[in-house]
Amino acid sequence: MSNDIQKAIFSRNLNYFLQLNRKSQKEVADTLGISLSTFNSWCTGAKIPRMDKIQKLADYFGIKKSDLIDDKTDSQTQGYYINEETRKIAQEIYENPALRILFDASRDAKPEDLLYVADLIKRLKAKENHLD
Structure with a gap:
């Protein structure tokens, strides 16, 4: 693969993750x-x-380095999550710093599974805060 193609792929992927995470280049x-x-x-x-x-x-x-350097055009246009409801829940989890560990959830997870685990972690955090 030529260097120009590698630059184009990297550029496309980097811009994708900037847009996905609503981040500016400067930030x-x-x-x-x-x-x-x-x-x-x-x-x-x-x-x-x-x-x-x-x-x-x-x-x-x-993300993984390969997410930036590999040509993943098909997976980016289709989206990471197969189920739209799961995608919405995952986005909410991602935006909550205390729950970001769940962002590694499988792309075929059921929405109710993500909600269950997120609720469990919230309860554990609340319990932990009351013990301090």
Whole structure:
């Protein structure tokens, strides 16, 4: 695969995760200690970062490096979750910092399973807070 194709794939994936997480280039660049011009060159496909920076981006978004460097066009257009209700619940869980651990749930999880586990964690957290 040519370097230009790799840059284009990385750029498309990075922009996808920026949009998915409602993050600006500046916000992510500032958080990771990367200059905005460098980050922008990744987003436009002019350059591709070194693996250590790709790992930082993957950690920031809570994804695997392969999610940034592999061509995943089909899975991105279809969405990660098969069930729409599960997708909505997962988004709510993702937006709640105390529940983000659940974001690793399987894409074919049933909505009621996600709700059950989220409720269980909320109860455990409430119990833990009352013990302090």
